[in-house]
Amino acid sequence: MLAGIHVPLITPFAADGSVDLAGLDKLAHHVLDQGAAGLVALGTTGETATLTEPERAAVVRVAARAAREHGATLIVGAGSADPRVTADTLRSLRADAALVTVPSFVRPGERGVVAYFEALAAATAVPLVIYHIPYRTGQNVGAETLRHLGGLPMVAGVKYASGLDATAVSLLGDPPQDFSVLAGDDVFVSPLLALGAAGGILASAHLATRDFVELAGAWRAGDVLRARELGARLARVSVTLFAEPNPTVLKGVLHAQGMIATPEVRLPLLPAGRASVEAALASL
Numbered sequence: 001m002l003a004g005i006h007v008p009l010i011t012p013f014a015a016d017g018s019v020d021l022a023g024l025d026k027l028a029h030h031v032l033d034q035g036a037a038g039l040v041a042l043g044t045t046g047e048t049a050t051l052t053e054p055e056r057a058a059v060v061r062v063a064a065r066a067a068r069e070h071g072a073t074l075i076v077g078a079g080s081a082d083p084r085v086t087a088d089t090l091r092s093l094r095a096d097a098a099l100v101t102v103p104s105f106v107r108p109g110e111r112g113v114v115a116y117f118e119a120l121a122a123a124t125a126v127p128l129v130i131y132h133i134p135y136r137t138g139q140n141v142g143a144e145t146l147r148h149l150g151g152l153p154m155v156a157g158v159k160y161a162s163g164l165d166a167t168a169v170s171l172l173g174d175p176p177q178d179f180s181v182l183a184g185d186d187v188f189v190s191p192l193l194a195l196g197a198a199g200g201i202l203a204s205a206h207l208a209t210r211d212f213v214e215l216a217g218a219w220r221a222g223d224v225l226r227a228r229e230l231g232a233r234l235a236r237v238s239v240t241l242f243a244e245p246n247p248t249v250l251k252g253v254l255h256a257q258g259m260i261a262t263p264e265v266r267l268p269l270l271p272a273g274r275a276s277v278e279a280a281l282a283s284l
């Protein structure tokens with residue numbers, strides 16, 4: 001089962017605007033050295049929408065090599081609104097799991113979401129992690145629907161990025177067997193772990209990786225006092241990192257720390273303001 005803290009890698013850019021693959025490699029090894037259970041390539045945080053196909057392939061190669069060397073999990077983003085396109089991507093994917101967004105923008109309704117994932121589950125050789133992020137997709141999915149999807153043979157889990165709402169409480173109160181709920185809304189990771197989430201996919205875990213790993217371990221071990229204290233502190237960090245569109249502040253912080261060569265992002269994102277970066281650095 002998928003468990004633990006997974007880092008959805010940013011895509012660092014060099015001064016000439018190209019993808020800095022050496023910087024990505026360094027970052028991937030760094031977070032795995034700090035105890036992350038796995039990497040996510042081509043997540044939202046990786047600015048995947050603005051990468052070319054060859055750039056995406058190169059990013060996956062770097063992440064796969066680092067994950068292999070550390071014996072860590074590799075999850076790769078593979079969603080599109082067209083099930084035929086997603087199924088094609090899944091066919092050529094070599095990863096432990098594919099992160100597939102609930103179809104975005106189309107708003108097909110929950111029955112359409114079910115039909116979409118049933119079609120993919122029947123076609124894929126790679127386990128699926130459903131990416132539930134209604135504030136980006138425009139499509140809500142309720143607990144009953146997620147439970148039904150979680151019962152499909154090739155569905156391994158959900159990246160839950162809808163805060164701490166009644167759906168999360170219901171799903172975690174009665175999850176399908178062998179189904180991992182991974183927190184995907186950074187500020188809410190601690191309460192979701194408290195309710196039984198198996199781990200998280202968290203952009204914030206590029207920073208303070210060890211603390212996020214310890215947080216998951218503390219909730220698992222029932223060390224409530226430690227978990228609450230760590231959870232509250234890390235939530236304050238995440239609030240500052242998401243003060244501007246992700247991953248702009250995160251890149252500003254990683255650059256200030258010397259972890260990446262530039263804080264550059266691609267349009268339509270704009271670099272974070274200095275005040276936001278300084279607030280995030282102070283929260284660390």
Ligand SMILES: O=C(O)C1=N[C@H](C(=O)O)C[C@H](O)C1
Binds near residue numbers: 202204
């Ligand atoms: O890329 C991801 O995976 C994540 N993206 C989310 C977002 O930017 O909305 C945030 C989360 O930390 C992981």
